[in-house]
Each structure stands twice: as structure tokens, then as C-alpha cells.
Amino acid sequence: MIATLSGVEKRYGSVKALDGIELEIPEGSVFGLIGPNGAGKTTSMLVISTLLARDAGKVEVVGIDPQRDPRGVRRLLGYMPDFFGFYENLTASEYLAFFAAASGVKPAARAAVVTDLLSLVDLAHKSGADVNSLSRGMKQRLSLARALVHDPQLLVLDEPASGLDPRARVQLRELIAELSRLGKTVIISSHILSELEGICSHLAVIDEGKVKAVGPLDEIRKTLTSSRRVTARVPDDKVDEVMDLLGSDPTVHEVEIEKGRVRFVLSGDDTDSARLLSRVVVAGHEVFEWRVDAAGLEELFLQITAEEAGAA
Amino acid sequence: MNPVLSREILERFRGRRAALLIFLWTLGIGLVGYVVYLVGQQVASGFFGMGRLITTGFVGRFLFQGMVLLMVTAVVMVVPGVTALTIVGERERQTLGLLQVTQLTPFQLVIGKLSSSLSYFLLLVVAVAPIIALPLLFGGMSLGDVFAGLGMMLLTATMVGSVSLAISARAKSSRGAVAGSYAFSFVIAFFSIAMILAELLVFRGSTNELIPPRGREIYSSWINPYIATVDAVAAPLALRSDGQFTPFTPAELLLYARQGVNQGFGGVAFDVVGFGRGVPMEGGGIIGPVQEIRARRGPVWIRTVVLYVVISGLALLRAARTVTAPALAPIRTKRVKNATA
Numbered sequence: 001m002i003a004t005l006s007g008v009e010k011r012y013g014s015v016k017a018l019d020g021i022e023l024e025i026p027e028g029s030v031f032g033l034i035g036p037n038g039a040g041k042t043t044s045m046l047v048i049s050t051l052l053a054r055d056a057g058k059v060e061v062v063g064i065d066p067q068r069d070p071r072g073v074r075r076l077l078g079y080m081p082d083f084f085g086f087y088e089n090l091t092a093s094e095y096l097a098f099f100a101a102a103s104g105v106k107p108a109a110r111a112a113v114v115t116d117l118l119s120l121v122d123l124a125h126k127s128g129a130d131v132n133s134l135s136r137g138m139k140q141r142l143s144l145a146r147a148l149v150h151d152p153q154l155l156v157l158d159e160p161a162s163g164l165d166p167r168a169r170v171q172l173r174e175l176i177a178e179l180s181r182l183g184k185t186v187i188i189s190s191h192i193l194s195e196l197e198g199i200c201s202h203l204a205v206i207d208e209g210k211v212k213a214v215g216p217l218d219e220i221r222k223t224l225t226s227s228r229r230v231t232a233r234v235p236d237d238k239v240d241e242v243m244d245l246l247g248s249d250p251t252v253h254e255v256e257i258e259k260g261r262v263r264f265v266l267s268g269d270d271t272d273s274a275r276l277l278s279r280v281v282v283a284g285h286e287v288f289e290w291r292v293d294a295a296g297l298e299e300l301f302l303q304i305t306a307e308e309a310g311a312a
Numbered sequence: 313m314n315p316v317l318s319r320e321i322l323e324r325f326r327g328r329r330a331a332l333l334i335f336l337w338t339l340g341i342g343l344v345g346y347v348v349y350l351v352g353q354q355v356a357s358g359f360f361g362m363g364r365l366i367t368t369g370f371v372g373r374f375l376f377q378g379m380v381l382l383m384v385t386a387v388v389m390v391v392p393g394v395t396a397l398t399i400v401g402e403r404e405r406q407t408l409g410l411l412q413v414t415q416l417t418p419f420q421l422v423i424g425k426l427s428s429s430l431s432y433f434l435l436l437v438v439a440v441a442p443i444i445a446l447p448l449l450f451g452g453m454s455l456g457d458v459f460a461g462l463g464m465m466l467l468t469a470t471m472v473g474s475v476s477l478a479i480s481a482r483a484k485s486s487r488g489a490v491a492g493s494y495a496f497s498f499v500i501a502f503f504s505i506a507m508i509l510a511e512l513l514v515f516r517g518s519t520n521e522l523i524p525p526r527g528r529e530i531y532s533s534w535i536n537p538y539i540a541t542v543d544a545v546a547a548p549l550a551l552r553s554d555g556q557f558t559p560f561t562p563a564e565l566l567l568y569a570r571q572g573v574n575q576g577f578g579g580v581a582f583d584v585v586g587f588g589r590g591v592p593m594e595g596g597g598i599i600g601p602v603q604e605i606r607a608r609r610g611p612v613w614i615r616t617v618v619l620y621v622v623i624s625g626l627a628l629l630r631a632a633r634t635v636t637a638p639a640l641a642p643i644r645t646k647r648v649k650n651a652t653a
Contacts, residue, residue: 049413050412050413050637050638051409051412051413051637051638052637052638053638066638067638070637070638071415071417074413074414074415075415077413079409079410079413081406081409081410083406084406085405085406085407085409085410086405086407087319087323087405087407088323089322089323089326089327090319090322090323094319094322098315098318098319099410099414101315101318102315102316102411102414102415102416103414103415104414104415146410150415
């Protein structure tokens, strides 16, 4: 594990921002923190990034307690907050060179580091441009480059895509995927769940300062998804017959016709889905399309938080 | 080189604004210097029977003293302005956290900020150095006087800058930081003069009696940069022999009063002092046509130097502690009473 949080608590006055958070972040993973605003995502990230002292619990980042040896952790960690922090009158390359110097990159290596990073984030052509003149997406990529100046093992990205247009989001997502391929561990938070879809290998759902669910994304999906939505396309004149056939199965619910397709909720796994498909085919119906939709992050999040609310 | 310092230099001196400010500053100092020169000439021309050489020396000293006081005033007026925004500015543009997660130590961050402010001020001093050096052509002061003046000015700038930095680190807004820094600066430069007068009035009373040999020190005189600079530059007990009004005269009178000597403007009417039996005074020399005096108290400037060094050190430590992340002191939490309990 590259980072672990165990029973971490943090209060702001009377508000409990973290209430016994337990997290284990595997090395090389892209670890998503999801949750509504005020759930405790940013506070968790600040504690990991050495910027905030916890009130209780244990934290280890790369085997180091961030409160005991913050500089040791900072050597191995790159942090990108949920805001831009830029200096006036500096160009993109000067900005990176400054942070490279502040992060302890040797003078002889700085120019190469700056050039490489600007290329990585696709800003080489903006090297001499004033930082203030860059677009929001470019600033965000520059900010990511800043977090990488000292080649950290662990990247902590707090809401990196907030406020970006769709194209910039896609670029950022590709960049994060590239960093993951380069072996970096990435902790990334968002309250816009679709942003994390397709990037994260692991996930933690945080709400009211507590971890509601945590683990590899596929496992969470498997554990939590007891039902899935299935769409079947059959010849138009057979829709009613297929609907009746499917409706008679005990694992099938909420059967409906939508735009000439039969849609239903299946309470079962992939085997049940295959069995149903076979039944339809054996009954002599042609099947042009059989699509099983796995639960999306939003669906999972709603399910997790709904279960919690129900339990309460 | 400290990365914060090199970045700030790059930022500060880029663009036309910096060049324009330096031009206006140089112009302003030049004009004030010229006015001081004219006043000095006027005062010198009032001397009766004084030779040309002595008059020139007097004008030189007059101009030098005027420039020294002007530079101390510049410290008081400029340093808080260039320092107060340094850390609160980082917080407002949301870059402080970014600096805190680098390898910079809090002390490096604070020293970088202070040295960048002081280097800016030094550049302003260097820009007007030819004007400040003009009095040397006239004579009337030594290179030692020049270095003493520069030294006190730099120390004052360091102290004011350090305190402004500590205020900036704690301030919630740039307005608060600027107001706090200028308030401190004005207190030590101007309000302390009122405190010195009040102390003198309280401890000397209206009877104009001399302070007894074991009398109380005028402590507020230690904090004032003008008094310390005049004390360091002029060795006033030695220099007042000509008895003429110069820019240093008001401060010299306060220094006399601190020693227990009562001397009015014009400098010819000494009180009877009778300190000892003509033991050489600190700073050397004999003052007055008939009386010998020696200093009862040591020089103010040494006390001021010690005080300023201590204040600077404490302020820098405070500023460094404030920008340390995670916060060194545990955050206090309020216990919330359970409503049902």
C-alpha cells in the first residue's frame, strides 16, 4: 500500500469533517474518492498531502507519517488542489522552473524537466506564454505539470476536472491514464462521478466524513449490483411475444417497451442473463441486440448512500 | 539562491511599472535633496564671521543629515508597503499551499520573502546613492558617518520588514496586513516620539530639573529609529559644539534630555551640568565653551540595535511558525454538548 489512513478524525470547530476514515491505497492504482460536497474528500487529501494535521488516527504515506516527517512525504508526493494558484508576470516555463527549484530539483536538471513536462501536458507551444493568458484547461494541465516537477510516486488530484469544458476533460482524463501507465499512483477526487468513470481502478465512497464503500471498482460493482438493466432488440412484430416470455421469468422485473426495444431489470448475474437470452432464441425469436448495462458510478453511489440512509 | 527570492525579483522587476516607480522615486529624492541643500545654504549664510570652508562643511553636514533622515523615513514608509502583502498575497492567490508542499522549509520561505522586500528597498537606495553621496563632496562628515547611517537604516528596514512579514503571515486579508504593518511602523517612528516626550515630562517634571545620576532611563527612546540613527551617526554630545540648527537637532535635543542635559534651540545656553571632573565622555570630545560633560548613559543606538535584532528574530520565528504546515500546534476543538445528555 502506498498510503493508508486508519481511524482518521478531523474536526473544524464543532463540525466533524472526518469521522474515522479507513483507506488503503494500493501502489499503482488510480484511486477515486467520490462523495457529495462536504463529504470529507478534500480534507482527506489535505491530510495525506501534509497540509492539514489530523486530530486522531494513523496516516502513512509511502511508509512515512505526514505529520512527523512532512518533508519526507513531500519528496514523494505531488499535490494539485481544486483551484489554480498562479503568479502574475510569469511564463509557463518560469512557473514550472520556480516550482522545480522549490521542490529541490537540481539546477542542471531543471530546464530538461520543464521541457519534458510541458511536452507531457501538451503545452510546449505555450512555454513562453504568460500564465494568465492560458485557458482554463491549459492552466489545469500546467497545474498538473507543476505537481509532477519532482517526479513523485504519488499524485493527489483534488477535483482536477471541475470547471473544464468537455474537450479539456477528455484531455485531462487521457493525461491521468498516461500517468497511470507511467507507474504513478493517483488519488483523484470528484463529486461529478462521470468524470471518474473509466479512469479509476479503485474507489472509495465518502459521505459525512465516513467511508461508505471501498475497494476495486469491479468488486464494488459486483458486490453492490444485484440487479442490472437489460435491453433486447427483436423484430418489431415479435416485441409483444418476447415481452410476455420474459415477463414470465421470476428474475425479470419492470418489463417495458421503449423505442421498439424490450427493456427490463434483471435480478441476477451474467448466468441468468445468458439463460434468458437462450430462452428467447430457443422460442424461435431472432435477437438483434442483447445489452446488459453494468451500474455506473452514479448508480453505485446512489445505491450505497441509499443503503446507508435506509440502515439509519 | 533562495527560489522565492529569485521568483519575486523576476516578478517585481518585470514590466514598465517597476522602472517608472524607480524613476519617480529617484526624482522625488532628488527634489527633496535639493530643497534640503537650499535650506542648509540659507542657515549657513546666517552665520556671522564664518569662513567659506567651514560654511561648505556645514552645508555638507546639513545635507547629509537631511538625506539620512529622509532615508529612515523611506524605510518607515516603503518597507511595510512592500512586505505586508508578501505572505497574505500568497494566501489570497492560493499559492501558499503549493509552496508548503514543496521542499522549502518555512524559514526559507520567510527569509525569501524578507530578502526580496529588502532587496527591492536596497535597489531604491542604490538608485539614489549618487544623490545621497553628494554631501561627501562638501565635506563635514566622515565615511564612518555614512556607514553608521546605512547600517542603522538597514537594521531598521530588517526589523520593520520582519514584523510586517509576521503580520502578513497572520493577516486574514491584504488590507489588514497593510494596516497592521503601517500601524506598527508609525508607532515606532512617530508615536514613540510622543512617548519619549511623555516619559521626559513625567520623570523630569515641569521644574526642568536634571535627571539624577541614578534616574530612570527613557526607555521609549530605544525603539525610535530616528533617535538611534542620529545617535549612531552624529555622536551628538560631540557634534553640538557649533550650536546651529541642523536636521538632527530635534533628535539631539531628546538625546541631551535623556542624558539629563537641558539645552534649548540655538545650543548656547547649557545648563550647569557638572558631571564628574571632566572625565572624557563617550563618543569623545568636550562640549560647550565652558562646561565639560560626560554621558551618564550609554549610547541609545547600541540598545536599539540589540532590541531590533531581538524583535526581528522573534518576528521571523513567528512568521515561520505561522506558515508551517501542518500547523505545529494542535487545532483546538470545542466540545459539543449532546442535546439529549
